Amino acid sequence: xxxxxxxxxxxxxxxxxxxxxxxxxxxxxxxxxxxxxxxxxxxxxxxxxxxxxxxxxxxxxxxxxxxxxxxxxxxxxxxxxxxxxxxxxxxxxxxxxxxxxxxxxxxxxxxxxxxxxxxxxxxxxxxxxxxxxxxxxxxxxxxxxxxxxxxxxxxxxxxxxxxxxxxxxxxxxxxxxxxxxxxxxxxxxxxxxxxxxxxxxxxxxxxxxxxxxxxxxxxxxxxxxxxxxxxxxxxxxxxxxxxxxxxxxxxxxxxxxxxxxxxxxxxxxxxxxxxxxxxxxxxxxxxxxxxxxxxxxxxxxxxxxxxxxxxxxxxxxxxxxxxxxxxxxxxxxxxxxxxxxxxxxxxxxxxxxxxxxxxxxxxxx
Numbered sequence: 001x002x003x004x005x006x007x008x009x010x011x012x013x014x015x016x017x018x019x020x021x022x023x024x025x026x027x028x029x030x031x032x033x034x035x036x037x038x039x040x041x042x043x044x045x046x047x048x049x050x051x052x053x054x055x056x057x058x059x060x061x062x063x064x065x066x067x068x069x070x071x072x073x074x075x076x077x078x079x080x081x082x083x084x085x086x087x088x089x090x091x092x093x094x095x096x097x098x099x100x101x102x103x104x105x106x107x108x109x110x111x112x113x114x115x116x117x118x119x120x121x122x123x124x125x126x127x128x129x130x131x132x133x134x135x136x137x138x139x140x141x142x143x144x145x146x147x148x149x150x151x152x153x154x155x156x157x158x159x160x161x162x163x164x165x166x167x168x169x170x171x172x173x174x175x176x177x178x179x180x181x182x183x184x185x186x187x188x189x190x191x192x193x194x195x196x197x198x199x200x201x202x203x204x205x206x207x208x209x210x211x212x213x214x215x216x217x218x219x220x221x222x223x224x225x226x227x228x229x230x231x232x233x234x235x236x237x238x239x240x241x242x243x244x245x246x247x248x249x250x251x252x253x254x255x256x257x258x259x260x261x262x263x264x265x266x267x268x269x270x271x272x273x274x275x276x277x278x279x280x281x282x283x284x285x286x287x288x289x290x291x292x293x294x295x296x297x298x299x300x301x302x303x304x305x306x307x308x309x310x311x312x313x314x315x316x317x318x319x320x321x322x323x324x325x326x327x328x329x330x331x332x333x334x335x336x337x338x339x340x341x342x343x344x345x346x347x348x349x350x351x352x353x354x355x356x357x358x359x360x361x362x363x364x365x
Contacts, residue, residue: 042087044096046107050136054111057133059140060087060099070102071170072137072146073355076130078153079110080212080260086151088340097348098149103355104141108133108154112258118206120261122268123287126160134161134168145170145298147355151339152176152311155302156272159319160284163291166298173351174302176311176335179322181277183315187215188273201270204262213257216310280321293322300326301354303338303347310335327354 042058045065050057062068075095077083086094087107099105108129113120137146147170150158155177162169181188199207271278271285278284284291300323304313319326331338331346338347 042084042107043089043093044087044099049106049140050133052129052132054113054117055129055133056109056111057136058083058107058109060095060105060107062099067140068099068102068104070104071355072141072143073098073103073105074133074137074146074148075105075107076133076148076150076154076158077108077110078151079113079125079157079264080153080258082256082258083107083109085336085340092340092344094339094344094348094351097345098352098355101352101356103147103352106133106137113206113261114259115206118204118262121263122157122160122271125264126157126286127164130157130161131165134165138168143170144168147171147173149173149351150175150177152335153268156268159296160286160291162296162298163284163293164286164289166295169298171355172296172298172300173354174300174316174319175339175347176305176308176316177302177319178272178311178315179279180315180318181272181279182274183312183318185312186310186315188269190215199262199266199269201263201266204266207260207262207265209257209259212260216257280318282322296323297325299354301329301350302326303329303331303350305331305333305335305338307333307337308335 045061046058047061047067048056049059059067075083075086077086087096088094090096095105095107110125110129134146134148138144145168148158148162150156150173152175155174158172159174159177159179162172178186178188183189199205270276282293300319302316302319304311304316306313308316313330317328317330320328329350331343331350333341333343338344
């Protein structure tokens with residue numbers, strides 16, 4: 001009888017200890033979810049040097065609040081996402097790291113499209129916004145050629161721009177930028193397999209942010225849902241406060257998807273999607289201009305991620321078939337992780353080294 005009572009006491013103590021730990025984790029989860037911080041605002045001090053419609057061109061400032069004077073670098077993020085993934089947190093900022101390496105860094109913040117922007121197409125972004133950002137940077141720095149770093153769809157815009165205006169680009173870095181639309185995987189391929197016709201070019205709509213977000217959720221079910229994110233945080237609650245802050249801020253970016261111009265999506269799908277694949281076929285156009293990728297003669301580095309479900313690495317690495325001299329780099333990690341995750345320092349260093357040296361051996365990495 002005594003042994004049975006002792007066993008019950010030990011079980012009760014174990015349950016009480018488990019309950020106490022769970023309560024502590026719940027309290028910490030609540031603290032993380034309700035914490036304030038630089039979520040969605042960018043981590044590095046910056047000044048706006050150009051505005052057009054929803055676009056803001058940001059110029060990063062040094063510790064004294066002054067612009068830097070090094071070689072200019074323009075970051076072009078995807079226009080369907082918020083820019084701050086490349087300027088996430090102090091100490092976790094890709095753009096901030098490049099700036100601290102001695103470059104004069106600019107970021108194109110495309111802002112949040114509204115209904116009147118539903119007709120915006122590739123020409124509007126490439127021959128319009130990106131071109132005028134480059135002109136502004138060149139005017140401010142008195143440099144006729146600047147470095148461009150494009151991320152995801154921002155890389156597509158940067159590649160198209162560089163084919164149209166190669167004389168203005170000193171070096172080009174493309175991050176997780178799909179070139180071969182026939183490679184299985186990614187948003188366009190999944191939409192194609194599901195039989196979706198895509199958006200209307202002639203009668204476009206402003207595609208709601210919730211719908212854009214659902215496409216990413218479709219590629220990795222559960223990962224982008226609220227419950228999936230809370231579950232991820234719960235499993236990480238024994239991590240350090242700094243790590244939890246990073247996870248929380250990353251989740252904020254994933255949640256903060258913006259609406260998308262329907263005409264842009266229609267053009268991308270019908271030109272570059274599966275079965276069309278105009279980039280690889282050499283028939284890509286911006287407006288009424290046919291692109292000649294042989295003019296992309298500046299040093300080019302393209303980076304893919306091994307576990308990327310948004311831009312499959314094989315579709316990214318295929319740039320060699322249209323830009324043979326491109327340096328192709330594949331890194332471990334996912335679409336977002338290589339840019340702002342715990343191992344992002346590898347990409348940051350490769351980018352700084354490439355921009356600093358100007359070399360382009362074209363060797364597979």
